[in-house]
Amino acid sequence: MDYTDHIDQIDAASRSFATVLEQADTRTAVPSCPGWTLRDLGEHVIDIHRWARSKVVAGPEKTSAVRDESDDLVDADADDLPARLLAGAAALVTTLRSTPPAAPCWTLYRPHVAATWARRQALETTIHVWDAARAVGRNATIPVDVAVDGVREVAEDLAPRQVALGRLEPLAVTIEFRLRRADAEETTVLIGGSPDRIDATLEISPEDALLLLWKRRGLDETDARCSGSASAVRDVLAAALVP
Numbered sequence: 001m002d003y004t005d006h007i008d009q010i011d012a013a014s015r016s017f018a019t020v021l022e023q024a025d026t027r028t029a030v031p032s033c034p035g036w037t038l039r040d041l042g043e044h045v046i047d048i049h050r051w052a053r054s055k056v057v058a059g060p061e062k063t064s065a066v067r068d069e070s071d072d073l074v075d076a077d078a079d080d081l082p083a084r085l086l087a088g089a090a091a092l093v094t095t096l097r098s099t100p101p102a103a104p105c106w107t108l109y110r111p112h113v114a115a116t117w118a119r120r121q122a123l124e125t126t127i128h129v130w131d132a133a134r135a136v137g138r139n140a141t142i143p144v145d146v147a148v149d150g151v152r153e154v155a156e157d158l159a160p161r162q163v164a165l166g167r168l169e170p171l172a173v174t175i176e177f178r179l180r181r182a183d184a185e186e187t188t189v190l191i192g193g194s195p196d197r198i199d200a201t202l203e204i205s206p207e208d209a210l211l212l213l214w215k216r217r218g219l220d221e222t223d224a225r226c227s228g229s230a231s232a233v234r235d236v237l238a239a240a241l242v243p
Contacts, residue, residue, distance in 0.1 A: 001149050003101040006118035007093055009146055010049075013125040014089030017045060018082040020132045026081060030135040032216050038132060042081045045128050049088040052117045053095050060104040060112065092121065109157040123150045127214055147206035148179055148187050154213045155191040159241040168240045173199040173232035179206045191236055200228030213241055 001009070026039040033041055101115035108120060126146050133140035142150075155177075162168035174192030180203060181187070187206070191213075192199070202209070204224040211217035212224075219226075219237060226233055 001119070001122075001145050003096075003115045003118055005145070006115070006122040007096045009122035009143075010089060010096075010118065010125055011093050013122070013129045014045075014049075014085060014093075017042070017125065017129045017132055018086050020129070020136060020138070021082040021085065024132075024136045028135050030131050032131045032134060038135060039081060041128055041132055041135075042085055045125060046081075046085050046088045048124060049085075049092045049121065052121050053088075053092040055106050056095055056099055056103070056114050056117050058105065060106060089125075109161050119149065119153070122146065123153055126150070127210075127216070130211070130216065142207045142210060144181055144206050147210045148189075150210040151177060151179060151189050151206060151213060154210075154241050155189050158243065159191060159239075162240055162242070167243075171236060171239060173229065173235055175199065175233060175236045176201040177209050178203045179209055180204065181206065191241070192232075198228065199232035200226060200230070202226055202233065212237060215242075 021038060021042055024038055026037060026042065028038045030036045030038060030041050036044075096114060096118050099114045101113060101118070103114040104112060105114055105117070106112060107116040109116065123146065126142055127150075130140040130142060159168065159171075163170055171192040174190055174194055174197055176198045177189045177191065178201060179187040179189065189209075190198070202224045203226075204212070204222055208217060208222035208224060212219060212222065219233070
């Protein structure tokens with residue numbers, strides 16, 4: 001996926017989320033986010049979109065929040081959660097579309113450019129659409145390219161960041177994820193300590209892999225085919241790979 005794809009996904013996923021909020025009781029519990037209701041989840045997405053946008057606007061020199069007139073739209077009517085979510089997403093999308101992908105800014109992981117925020121927010125918003133849809137009993141599917149990108153982000157960016165922050169001990173084992181696609185194309189992603197030693201292999205769909213890594217789905221809820229060390233698989237899936 002490229003910069004434009006990520007921005008388009010933020011827009012599409014935000015619209016899907018707003019639709020769920022418009023049609024559901026926002027007091028509904030979200031099982032995949034324990035302790036949260038749909039309102040809590042919506043407020044989180046509003047806040048995270050505003051936060052990400054502030055980093056793009058501020059550039060590389062500042063890490064504090066930047067406020068402008070678009071924030072007034074997000075705060076306009078506390079009771080109209082779908083409209084506020086759409087306003088915040090639109091502000092983020094507009095800012096990203098008008099910002100070169102290589103524009104420097106503070107980010108959670110490298111590269112420290114606007115494109116990283118487009119990717120991060122595309123993936124985060126997509127996961128939370130899945131959370132919201134499942135909370136109201138709807139089937140939620142994650143586009144294949146988005147899911148593959150998300151698995152790579154966990155393996156190459158988020159899990160190493162967790163280690164660097166001291167939230168996760170370096171993994172002693174390595175799992176090979178073979179991401180199966182309907183067009184028979186396969187993508188391989190490694191998660192763990194060393195690419196020189198594969199302790200186990202999971203053949204699995206991209207969506208199932210992403211939901212496994214984000215603790216949204218258990219291994220027994222997928223169609224994964226496992227080979228190698230079962231304990232290695234358990235260790236990796238139990239680890240705090242994501243924030």
